[in-house]
Amino acid sequence: MGEFLQTLFVGLRLGSVYALIALGYTMVYGIIRLINFAHGDFIMVGGYTLIFTVPLMTAAGMPAWMAVIIAILVCALVGVGVELIAYRPVRKKGTNMTALITAIAMSLFLENLAQAIPAIGPNPMVAGTFFESGGFRVAGVTLDYTTIYTIAVSAVVMLLLYVFTQKTKMGRAMRCVSEDKSAAILMGISVNKTVLTTFAIGSGLAAVAALMYIAQYPSVYTTIGSLLGLKAFVAAVVGGIGIVPGAMLGGLVIGLVESFSTAYISSSLTDTFVFLILIIVLLIKPAGILGKNVGEKV
């Protein structure tokens, strides 16, 4: 029982982080049909921002995790910058495919740029702790505070995001643009502004994910976003890419699959199971678990 609970918590904790990252993929895909492969590297940007700003925060007498506010701003800026400098010009001239290749290029560019910055370099950096250690004992297992915060924060963030997309004007605009871009323009919605807001929010979420991930695994390196981003992308596809609740569900599914296959099958095969789930879901329901199979509009 204790082992089952521990595995469940590990899965939920990982899944919460995947869900936060998957939201970034799904929001951008939903609105401009672009798989933003550079999204994983926004986590890296967030991670390094946290490492460099935590000393400023503690010097100012604030708790270390407050540095996430700066990280959100920096990530949002990088996200908006990438859209303005790379994606938008390419989208205007080229096809979806060119935009996709640009995204891969941006991903490699960000990773290598980070390596080239002397303060970062190619070697991993160790982060300090963000939350106090310790936790509750439940049924013989320790549920540490970092795990509780990770699950709680991502649940709150996802709830806020859901309310934002359903109730606010900008949220409605996002859904409109994602449904029909030209109709949205006719309704007086500024598509460019909406796309920029989407990038800012998605990238900001990556900073929150970075905080939660580094609080658990206190090591930051330039390729931190590669596998993490890939798994979150799988989560987004499994849940149904372009659908906000789908990303949340997909993240949790992938996190739980990873944790339970580690504990009960074989940890050497964990990643195999993650990608196996992807293939199975795509075979049974190609649009993802929550995806609706609508015909392509011509």
Place this chain on the structure above:
Amino acid sequence: MKKKLLALLLALCMVFVLAACGSETDSDAETSGGDSGEASGDTIKIGMIGPQTGSNAAYGTSMLEGLQMTIDEINEAGGILGRQVELIATDDRGDATEAQNAFNNLISQGVTLIIGSATSGATSALTNLANEEGVVLITPSATADDITTEDDYVFRACFKDTLQGSIAAAYVEQAGITRVGTIACSADPYSSGLVNAFISACQERGIEVVEQQSTATMDAQDFTNQFTAMASADVDLVYAIYYYNAVGPFLVTQARAAGYDGIIMGADGYDGALDYVSEGADYSAFNDVIYTNHYDPSDTSAAVQDYVTAYSELYGTTPLCFAALASDCMMMLQTAIETAGTDEASAVRDALSDTSVTYEGVTGTFTLDESGTPIKGAAVISFAYDESVGGLDGLGTELVTTISSDEIA
């Protein structure tokens, strides 16, 4: 159409995996010159391959520092056979492909005596190349059993995993522990080789291995589930073989958080882990973490103390075992070149193959066996947290015991 799109997505997944790999391996091995500067035909060229960047960077930088110090000392004392020694250092990032690139890079510069690499994974990619090219390769710290064989050009300054695993098992028996568990990365020769050696040595000694867990890579970040299993299997000691980059920030703190409070035992890869402990973590988690190592820096013998003093004056830190072992590699090469009377690779190799030569190094006095591996004992070292000092400074190491190779047989 939707299906096509998703097929495309899957294909892109794979492309991205490849692209991610590419980004780690695509840059050329960097070459930095040795201290003697001019590459005249008169110098003896020694190549070094080690991870100076990447997740095992602490090993390679230690190697380079130790080697550079020893070569400077040799050059000041007049060189080898009256010739100055020139060090050509390359970076393999702890990666097998990069190690081969670095190797070829050194060959193209006419180097035939090479010290490297630090990890078993990278070094095992070089052994065939060294034999094909007729290049002497001495590894300071690759402990996997099959690195050295009889009649080859590969030697080392460290013990091999069968011995290191037996030493660990001997310690476990001495400590009176009867229930143990293991965690290994099955895809890595160092981790799986050592754990297998430990398990078979345990069986010989009547120690029960009740739980075996694994991870997919050496860079694994989450050990919670593995240690939860250890806690519920009620073992007293877990033999977990990873490198410092996983041990310092992740493994130990997660083990304690998962409710495992027994002994965690590792091997030489734990050396340097304390530099990677997250600030503000529960430092007392590092009590009861022990590992076998090639030497103990607090050893009072003159050889160790002279070395540690010289090294810390020069670099301001205590040398990791990788520095000491790299210096021992250089000492072995020096002895062999002087015996052979030339720096020609095949003659040096013949001199190294002589099993009657006794080497007196920083990491002990030893002879080489038929395959070119030293027969020597190990130090069992423990991490310890001193609460009266507090903070990261309170974390240190202390010697538990030393186990000589005689105690294994």
